[in-house]
Amino acid sequence: MKSEKEKMLAGDLYYAGDEELTKEREYARNLIFEFNHSKPSGKDKRQEILKKLITAKDSFYIEAPFYCDYGYNIEVGENFYANYSCIILDVNKVKIGDNVLLAPNVQLYTATHSIDPAERLTGKEYAKPIVIGNNVWIGGGAIICPGVKIGDNATIGAGSVVTKNIPDNVIAAGNPCRVIKNI
Template sequence: MRSEKEKMLAGDFYNADDEELVKEREYARNLTFEFNNTRPSEKRKKEEILRKLIIAKGSFYIEAPFYCDYGYNIEIGENFYANFGCVILDVNKVQIGNNVLLAPNVQIYTATHPIDPEERIAGKEFAEPIVIGNNVWIGGGTIICPGVKIGDNVTIGAGSVVTKDIPNNVVAVGNPCRVIRKI
């Protein structure tokens, strides 16, 4: 029998009220609370808090406030920056490459719910992983939806809603986000 966490990470329906998952979300919320309430001048302390939460392969900087569900599903590459108000609902894996910049209020959602109202009312949830390539700039207020892959060397325009994969070497904007030109 698989645990609810195993189901969650496999992208299957799972119970978010599972005791283990509730404890893990509480742990992440306590760390993000501590991070968000640490003085801006205490950069080393802020980084130490985040390194308890996320998987960082190199240098990074995240402005407060920052919010996530679990933290351990977030993997960031070298030279990552997230501006104010970043939200990552990491119910499934979020893999972010090297040299990625997130403007203010970028939201990354792996979590989703069934379209069928009966399944949704029954409390079913699931999640799909998100992959963001290398050398990507995501404009302010962008929302990245579950299951999306953004290629390398991409710029996403401010206010975009990314519902489908974006290929390498393009500029993409809009709701829904679409490629407007190659780089």
């Protein structure tokens, strides 16, 4: 029998109120609180906190405030930068490549819920992974929905809502986000 955490990571319906998952979210929230309330001049301390939370190469920087669910489902590559107010709901894996820039207020959501109201009321939910390729720039206020893959060298326009995969070497924008130019 799978644990609720195993169901969560497999993309199956799971109960988010599970005791183990609740403790893990609390652990992450305490680290996030510490990070978000640390002095901007304490760069080394801030990086130490983030390294307890996410999997990252040495060259990355995240501005405060930053929010996530668990942290351990986030993997970022070299030269990653997230500007102010980044939210990553990492109920499932979020893999971000090298040289990725997130403008302010970018939101990555792996979590989703059933469209059936009766099933939603059970407290169960599920999640789909997000993958962002190398050399990607995501503009301010963009929302990346569950299960989306963004290809290498893509640029996502500010305010976009990305509901479907975006191929390599394009500029995409809008709500819903669509390719508007090949690079």
